[in-house]
Amino acid sequence: MPLCVPFILATTTTVILSTYSDSLSSASPVFIRPHATVAGYYHYQALQFTVQTDGTYTFTSNSPWDTYICLYDNPVDPSYPYQNLITCEDKSGESDESQIDVYLQFAQTYVLIVTTYQIDWTRRFTINAVGPEYLRITSLTPSTSRPMEITSTMPPPVISTFSSSLSSNSPIFYRPHFFNYHFYFYYEALRVTTDTNGTYIFASSSLIDTYGCLYHDHVDLLYPYRNLIICGDKMYGVPDFRINVTLQRVQTIFLIVTTYWPNHTGDFKISVDGPDNVNFKSIAPPTHEPIITSTPTSVIMFSTYTGLLSYDTPIFFGFNRTGDDYYFYEMIQVKVVRNGNYTFTSDSYLSTYGCFYKNSYSPLNFSQNLITCDDDGGRDQGFQINITLQHQEVYVLMVTTHTAGTMGAFSVKAVGPGFIDLTTYVLPTSTSTATTTTTSPAILSTYFDNFSSNSPVFARPNGASDSAYYYQTLQVTAFATDTYTFTSDSSWDTYGCFYNNSFDPSNPFVNLIACDDDTAGKKQFRMTLTMQYEHMYVLMVTTYSPCIKGSFSIQTSGPDFVRFLLLTPSSNKSFSALVSSCSRETTYQIGYHYSPEDVRTFMIVLSIWLGIFCICGICIYRYKCQRNRYQPPALSAHALKLKKIPFHESNNNDSTRIPYSISLPTTPIRRPEGLPPNYETALSCIGEQKQRNLTHF
Structure with a gap:
């Protein structure tokens, strides 16, 4: 009997999985499938569904045989396999299975034809459909204008x-x-x-x-x-x-x-x-040297762990990766009873990625205690890790995916010389009192978002009052009364504040519980507080510097899940003037943004340094002038000869005796530069010069 089961995945973005299972047999109808490389008849099954919500849907086949799927607009006539055909796919999904990604319209009816790549193959198959709404998939027997039957010229296998x-x-x-x-x-x-x-x-x-x-x-x-x-x-x-x-x-x-x-x-x-x-x-094939087993090496133990990567599992942003891509992961605690070499192999239709840690694992530092990682060392794009394990040591195996945002089931098989204990790794959190210390399992909740030009702005607490800060407000609700820790993760310097009941950006100090800047290190905030069951708290996330845009994530660790809900708070104050300050934001390097406040600070510091350089230059110049003033002039040899030339009287009848002048074509004698005369001395010199001129004429 056909089986159709919906799975609703809980997430902030609705993604719904619809599944249909059936079998192709010798009694299934046949047709000449599109794009066939071998002439002949192919068994097929027609599936019909009507779309209730516009969006992109992904159809993936799962079968031990090589399936081939085609999507049609309704109606379908198998006698004309290219009529109303939208697309066909073969081996484009994981594990060489067929996969179709297509945008479907509301209230439109479509038909999916499931067949095989080879002629006359029959076997069970499963169709998985993922999209924004559940699809009610039903079996259909389309009418055909030319019924086809397998003739006696094509004998069955x-x-x-x-x-x-x-x-x-x-x-x-x-x-x-x-x-x-x-x-x-x-x-x-x-x-x-x-x-x-x-x-x-x-x-x-x-x-x-x-x-x-x-x-x-x-x-x-x-x-x-x-x-x-x-x-x-x-x-x-x-x-x-x-x-x-x-x-x-x-x-x-x-x-x-x-x-x-x-x-x-x-x-x-x-x-x-x-x-x-x-x-x-x-x-019994002959062999020159029969293989004989020995008791010490014949002991081989197997252990298997099965898990599911979904929206309920934690996420991280990858090793040495940047951007908005996130990866689901699950942690497995590994213990062995005998020292030796062990092999861990993944099995999944996903492309899995595995990493081994010693003693413990920290979600805030993925490289801490890391031993080794592997991507495609196993079969079917799975990882395979060969590692030497010690008795009484605790190891942690992280299972994630090669492709970001991928979810699905997986299993890990461990092989080695002794029993291997595989259990879900629980991240411990310590809560202490004056007399006792207890350890309870921690549950991680994660929220990720970004600051953009469409984000609201305000003047944050303890920030510049004339600068704009992009922010996001999250309603936080705890499902158990206890202590929770909130930690940010971003490439920017983040700043967070917790509020009780509500948050008003025009009055950021009202209902304020606590703020934090860099407690988590690497310019990230971390706040630990006791939350009451179903009580409303507001977490405001912003940046330390104004006008900063970029992505961020918030990870919460506590005894139970925490629900995040994005809020749009109302304010009685307009921040349009602050918004204009961000429009004047200056960018000097790709990825580094400087606010007007940073520019003003830079100009002040630059002016101070320029003033210091100018003062130093003036002082050096005056020092050189003073030193040259007290040194005698250096006369050239030609000038010394001119001192011996006698003066002659003029033959003019003028009674005034004018000394005879000799022109000196050589460079004039340098004279030291003295200080300028004062005002009275200058007037006296000018008067004497006038009197001398009158005497000459």
Whole structure:
């Protein structure tokens, strides 16, 4: 029976998941699918839904087979597969599954066709639809103008099966492509022959994680890579392998059925689809040196942890990442009872990312106590961490995603020489009294937002009264009476204030409980206060400097969740004058903003330094002048010769005797610069000069 289950994810932005599950079988209708590279008929299932809210929706398939999905406007006629076609996708989602991202209109009916990439494949599938509203997905049998039937010229595939089991009595070998050659694997070897050439599909079905390898001619498992054709692992999250291979009528190949993890046992079934029957025969391949297990190395322990990344899990902004991208994560506490080498591998349709910490983990410092990280060291874009663990030590494994904002289920499998205890890591918070100290689990609540030109402004407490500060106000409600800690995280210097009941930006000191600037370090605030159950508090978040824009987040640690609600407070005072001050904000470097107050301070300091430089220059100049005043003039040799030239009298009848003048073409003699005469001396000199001129004429 089809199954359709809605999941509503709690978040500040509504995202709703709708799921539909069904199966394609030989009784399903057929059509010639769009963009087919091989001519033939494809089984399909038509799904119909009507959109109740405009928005972008994501449709993702999940199946052990390679699915192919197409979205149509209603109506759909399978006889004309390109009519009303919107889009088709194959292998664009995680784990090579089909995914369609499309914007859908309100009250519009659409049809989603689910089919397969290969001809005549049938298997169970699941469609996940994520968007702003729940989609009621129902099965549809569209009418067709030209009904299609599979003709006798296209015979159905022949299915051959083989069932057996792996046990502690099965032979062992070191299988190919395993990361540790000290572990062994149980296996069964099958000789495979057929009477018809063609392409055959080998698929396993088991409760254990199976692994298959095909060999040609002969096989010696002491050399597991010799004559190896191909190995197959799980497909799309299903722990069964699938191998496509072309077989010849006279060819003999060998199929080795084993497990992905060492020392696993269980029942299995092998199914082969192809143009003819396949003959199986269990064999014991010869080996020159049989592998014998020893008791000390045969002890291998497994532990598994399953989790879910959702809006209820904490977030962080990534290692050495900046911007608004956030990542959901979950912490796992790891303890072992025996020293040794352990391997931790993730399993998810998400691209996971893992990090190991020793002793403890701090959400405010992601690099503290960090041992190692891994991204795609495992299979299917999962991480794989090989690490040496010590008994009686506590380790913490953080599981997050490679892509920001990704949510979904995951599991972590641990393998090692001893028992591995995997439990959810609870971040401790300490509350002390005069006599006792108790430790209670901490629950993290996170809110993220940003300051922009559209954010309100005010004159913050203890700030410049003539400058504007962007701010955001959050209504904070606690679900339990206790002590909570609020910490900011931003690339800017943040400033926070707590208020009781309400906040008025025109009177920022009314109802004020506390303010903080840099208690958390790195120019971030941190406030710890006791909150009453369901009582209204207001957290005002702003910046230390005026006119600063940028993103920020608030993380709360306490005994229960804290609800954040963005408020738009009313004010009796207009801050339009302050807004204009931000319009004059000066930017000198990308990412660094200077307010008018900063510019004024810079100009004052610059003026003081310029004045100091000018005074120093004047003092140096006057000192040089005073030193030159008391030094005798330096006369050249030519000037000394001129002193010996006699003066001659003029032959004029004028009774005035004028000394004979000789022109000196050389550089005049330098004379020391003296101080200027005072006023009385200057007048006396001028009078004497006039009298001398009258005497000459």
